Each structure stands twice: as C-alpha cells, then as structure tokens.
Amino acid sequence: MAGLSSERQAEVKERLVARKQNLWLEVKQQLKTSIGDGYQEMLATARDEEDQASVSLLAETQLSLLGPKRQELEAIEAALQRLENGNYGLCENCGLPIEPRRLEIMPETPLCRNCQSQREKLAKATAR
Numbered sequence: 001m002a003g004l005s006s007e008r009q010a011e012v013k014e015r016l017v018a019r020k021q022n023l024w025l026e027v028k029q030q031l032k033t034s035i036g037d038g039y040q041e042m043l044a045t046a047r048d049e050e051d052q053a054s055v056s057l058l059a060e061t062q063l064s065l066l067g068p069k070r071q072e073l074e075a076i077e078a079a080l081q082r083l084e085n086g087n088y089g090l091c092e093n094c095g096l097p098i099e100p101r102r103l104e105i106m107p108e109t110p111l112c113r114n115c116q117s118q119r120e121k122l123a124k125a126t127a128r
C-alpha cells in the first residue's frame with residue numbers, strides 16, 4: 001500500500017463514512033422537504049393529465065438537484081471500495097500516487113491533480 005499507514009487508512013475511512021452519513025441525511029431531508037410536501041400538494045390539486053405531467057416533472061427536477069450530492073455519494077462509495085482493495089490513494093487514471101495534500105482536502109477523489117485537470121479540460125471542450 002503506497003505510503004498510507006494503516007492508522008492513516010482508518011482515519012480516512014472514518015472521514016469518508018462520516019461524510020457519507022451526512023450526505024445521506026441531507027439527501028433525505030431534501031427529498032422530504034422539496035419533493036415530499038410539494039408532491040403531496042400537487043397530487044392533491046392534480047385533476048387532469050396535464051397536472052399529472054407537472055407532478056412527474058417536479059420529481060425529475062428535484063432529482064436532478066440531487067445530482068451533485070448523488071455523485072459525491074458515489075465517489076465516497078468508490079473510495080471506500082478502494083480502501084478495501086488496498087489501492088486507495090492511487091490515481092484511477094495514471095496509477096501514480098495522488099498528492100497527499102489533495103487527499104487531505106478531497107479524500108474521495110479518484111484522480112491525481114494532473115488527470116483531474118485534464119479531464120476538466122476535456123469536459124469543457126466537449127461541452128462546447
């Protein structure tokens with residue numbers, strides 16, 4: 001295992017698990033407050049098909065709002081998996097160790113700084 005002591009690994013795992021629990025709470029809260037009430041309200045007032053359509057539209061909108069959180073949850077899940085497999089801290093793309101300071105800030109990142117910025121440039125280029 002590249003450079004990460006088992007103590008350090010336990011520490012990282014603790015941080016990831018805590019973050020994951022927080023995120024789940026936030027997601028559940030968000031669903032309850034924004035979809036929960038709104039959904040009930042719209043269902044109560046829905047009379048024809050047009051209203052039904054706006055109900056599902058609302059649900060879709062709210063779910064896409066959850067996007068970033070869902071992505072982060074997935075990243076954390078993957079990072080925990082890498083801890084299990086013993087390849088945590090290595091870049092998913094080039095296989096080199098990820099900068100310790102970067103891991104300190106974003107323990108769930110699967111990419112080193114180089115690959116991350118390359119990927120961002122690529123994303124920008126294709127978005128155009």
Ligand SMILES: [Zn+2]
Pocket residue numbers: 091092093094095096111112113114115116
């Ligand atoms: Zn890399």
